[in-house]
Amino acid sequence: METATRLNYVPNPYASSLRGRKSKNIGVVIPEVADSFFSLAINGIESVAKEKGYHVLICLTHESFENEQTILKEFQGGRVDGVLLSVSRETSQCDHINDLISNGLPLVFFDRACDEVDTAKIITDDFESGYKATAHLIQENCDQIAFLSISSSLSISNKRLEGYLQALSDYKISVNTKQVVQ
Known part of the structure; x- marks a missing residue:
């Protein structure tokens, strides 16, 4: 230990991770x-x-399904012990995510999730959010309420749309498809 201190030895975390x-x-x-x-x-x-002694590797997909696939494939090589994932707006199928989980890597979705993947999800109630926002606008006497979405493949967008449509229905307002913009 004295020699290590004197020589400014710094353990190689990658070598240690191979052993452990x-x-x-x-x-x-x-x-x-x-x-x-x-x-x-x-x-x-x-x-x-x-606090738990872990480091965080932040990877950006830039809303690209291809980037997301590449990142998750690289993680299968032991670079991380687990993954927190918010899927890209281009993600419409989830085989690459199931592959990661099948290889024993724990995964938790947050914000944006693939509903068909059986894993932990930390998400908001997007249906309720869409419903409450629309109902509030109706109660404020707005009569031209549009729904704007970044993607028709994201579950958060689809659930918000369902809430929007349900609120219109509950308040007996017909849907104007021109006001639903994907």
Whole structure:
């Protein structure tokens, strides 16, 4: 230990992870960082991970399904001990996610999830959010309520749309398809 201190020895975490089969890294895969939600999420994730002795690797998909596939494939090589994932808006099928889980890597969805993947999900009630927002606008006497979405393949967008449509139905307002913009 004295020699190690004198020589400024720093253990190689990659070599240690090979021996112990633990990288002490958590992968966080998100579509972007410009969104304040993802910035706040990263801060919270990093804070908790650090307390537990883990490092956070942040990877951006830039809303690309292909990038998401590549990142998750790279993680299968032992680079991380687990993954927190918010899928890209292009993600419409989830085989690459099931492959990751099948290879024994724990995965938790947050915000955006693939409904057909059986794993932990930390999500909001998007149906309720869409419903309440629409009902509020109706109660404020708005009569031209549009629904805007970034993707028809994202479950969060589809559930918000369902809430929007249900609120219109409950208030006996007909749907104008020109006001639903994907």
